[in-house]
Amino acid sequence: MADTPSSHTRERIVGAASAIFADKGFDGARVDEIARRAGVNKAMLYYHVGDKQALYTAVLTHNLERVEEALAAASATEGPASARLQAVIGAIVGIVHSIPDHPRIMLREIASGGANLAPEVLRRMLGMIEVVGGLLAEGREAGEFRDTDPVLTHLSIVGAALFLTSINPLRERAAELGTALDLSAAETDIAGLLGDLALHGVSAEPRKGNEK
Amino acid sequence: MADTPSSHTRERIVGAASAIFADKGFDGARVDEIARRAGVNKAMLYYHVGDKQALYTAVLTHNLERVEEALAAASATEGPASARLQAVIGAIVGIVHSIPDHPRIMLREIASGGANLAPEVLRRMLGMIEVVGGLLAEGREAGEFRDTDPVLTHLSIVGAALFLTSINPLRERAAELGTALDLSAAETDIAGLLGDLALHGVSAEPRKGNEK
DNA sequence: CCCCCATTTAACCAAACGGTTAAACTAACT
């Protein structure tokens, strides 16, 4: 990862591709538009990264690396499983807010059954599922948590986080319709509710009242 | 909705379009492929329904009507709010399983910020958000539930349901990688966990142990 | 038997798309 002008161009390209893929999806994204957004000639995409599929894989790999880092850091904290679960949920919500492209791309991949996922990328995703799962198992052995399915529980948390984060833009469209419903939610709101909900949902013992 | 041969053809077209849109998304879907799947000439799509956008709106409208029916039926049941919440969650999971195209299309719409949603369709979606919200408010007034944000709670449940249901096909791709992780989950598993999780997450009082 | 109208078909089209290429530019090194 030398700081050459070439690698800088590559970063700009991958960054632009990430935004366009998040906005339009793999099939909806236009290679010309990615080039325009990156401020480079279209041929540069093929020179520095590769074809559209390679571009997509580069975006996924780049974004997933960030998620992995944040997740590893959060789950490595000390303390009871309940506190660590809160930390991990906070980290998931936080990272997903700091890379808003990522959840949108992921939602589409879930929808398509991973049609555009390179095997290496898919392997990375599966690895992360075990993080919350392991945490739940620990908490259960310590008597903190009830016996819930770890994989489904993890997926519920992640699914809700992706969903809640990505639905915000719909608020603008909803506002145009003059609806009274306010869909907006700040990062802290989402992390708070999800952590709260998950903790109560999973805990063996009742927790003290509302944290809202 | 007369049972004319024309309306029958229209149904086949909308059904085929639903499957293709779910599989490939709006941009990935090919009009010729929809026609082939429906077993009709491509021009028939334009004759009976309209252009690609009209086709998409027809699919959304058709699927959303089914969801609305099931949701209305489930929330109209009698009993305490907790039981009704379980019923609604069961209905959401159930309908989403019986129309598997729907959650996949919805996930993509969330990801794109509703780029392809006709205003009328968007209005329908917003209306349904209030169902769980109203239920939570009731339960809260009756002292059954804690004070959680109704909109975010609803979206969490729906998001988790869509996500859990749609992630199943990824299991096949994951299996090709030889991973030990089993992502598959039956409808009853999902409904059970989600209902259990939500109830514990929302309840004011501790519930009796595991239901798994 | 013929006409009418809804339905269906095959052929067609312009635009948009992903991808390629030969030539031009740049700067470092000899």
Add this chain to the structure above:
DNA sequence: AGTTAGTTTAACCGTTTGGTTAAATGGGGG
């Protein structure tokens, strides 16, 4: 100045795509 290797550019190309159309089909009523 000349050479080389990395980078950038504009123009180009074959294919695919959503959409159209004129002609054909076919059955029910006069």
